[in-house]
Amino acid sequence: MRIDIFTLFPEMFRGPFDSSIVKRATDQGIADIRIHNIRDYSHDKHHSADDYSYGGGAGMVMKPEPVFEAMETIRSQSSEMAGKKTSTILLTPQGRLFCQPVAATLKDYDWLLLICGHYEGVDERIREHLVDDEISIGDYVLTGGELAAMVVVDAVVRLLPGALGSPESLLNESHTGGLLEYPQYTRPEIFRGWAVPDVLLSGNHAEIAKWRLQQSLKRTAERRPELMDGKREE
Numbered sequence: 001m002r003i004d005i006f007t008l009f010p011e012m013f014r015g016p017f018d019s020s021i022v023k024r025a026t027d028q029g030i031a032d033i034r035i036h037n038i039r040d041y042s043h044d045k046h047h048s049a050d051d052y053s054y055g056g057g058a059g060m061v062m063k064p065e066p067v068f069e070a071m072e073t074i075r076s077q078s079s080e081m082a083g084k085k086t087s088t089i090l091l092t093p094q095g096r097l098f099c100q101p102v103a104a105t106l107k108d109y110d111w112l113l114l115i116c117g118h119y120e121g122v123d124e125r126i127r128e129h130l131v132d133d134e135i136s137i138g139d140y141v142l143t144g145g146e147l148a149a150m151v152v153v154d155a156v157v158r159l160l161p162g163a164l165g166s167p168e169s170l171l172n173e174s175h176t177g178g179l180l181e182y183p184q185y186t187r188p189e190i191f192r193g194w195a196v197p198d199v200l201l202s203g204n205h206a207e208i209a210k211w212r213l214q215q216s217l218k219r220t221a222e223r224r225p226e227l228m229d230g231k232r233e234e
């Protein structure tokens with residue numbers, strides 16, 4: 001998967017993309033992530049990327065020209081991606097809410113172009129004429145779309161074939177089946193007097209599966225009852 005990120009703060013991406021699963025995925029060629037500084041496409045002497053809001057009011061608005069130019073330059077330099085399944089996404093608190101099913105849909109794209117919104121907003125023409133999707137990672141306002149882009153990239157890249165050491169770990173994790181994950185234990189069997197549940201040591205796989213499903217249902221009902229709609233114990 002190719003991912004291009006358009007941002008005013010390219011340096012923010014260094015740490016998160018240089019470690020863990022995302023780093024392994026890029027090292028292995030599973031994901032090709034490229035960061036672009038929107039300011040490089042602004043031609044006034046201060047390389048400005050924002051301006052006052054027409055109609056007045058507090059706060060600056062991200063200008064359309066550098067964002068369009070950055071996007072059009074990268075698209076025109078990427079003829080190998082022509083005809084591939086592509087989505088151009090603006091990260092903004094006004095977008096649709098990101099969740100596991102959205103990540104699962106995005107993993108099937110060949111090319112994601114992510115625009116990190118900033119300041120108090122972006123010129124509406126970016127929304128109307130440049131992007132085909134808008135995503136929010138939650139009902140709160142960040143200083144910009146950068147952290148949101150990192151969240152989206154992390155959640156999508158780990159779903160790409162070969163990204164995880166053991167792909168089975170995707171099967172039972174929280175949200176994949178619409179439920180939270182069951183409790184997990186590792187050695188020692190007794191830690192400070194707290195014992196691992198007997199059933200997990202029993203070797204009875206059917207009983208273990210049953211216990212895990214019960215625990216998932218219980219935990220989901222207690223913590224995230226809204227996820228329970230339509231769920232029942234099989």
Ligand code: ADE
Nearest residue numbers: 091092136137142144148
């Ligand atoms: N930019 C600022 N806040 C955001 C959010 N919650 N999600 C996505 N992008 C954002």
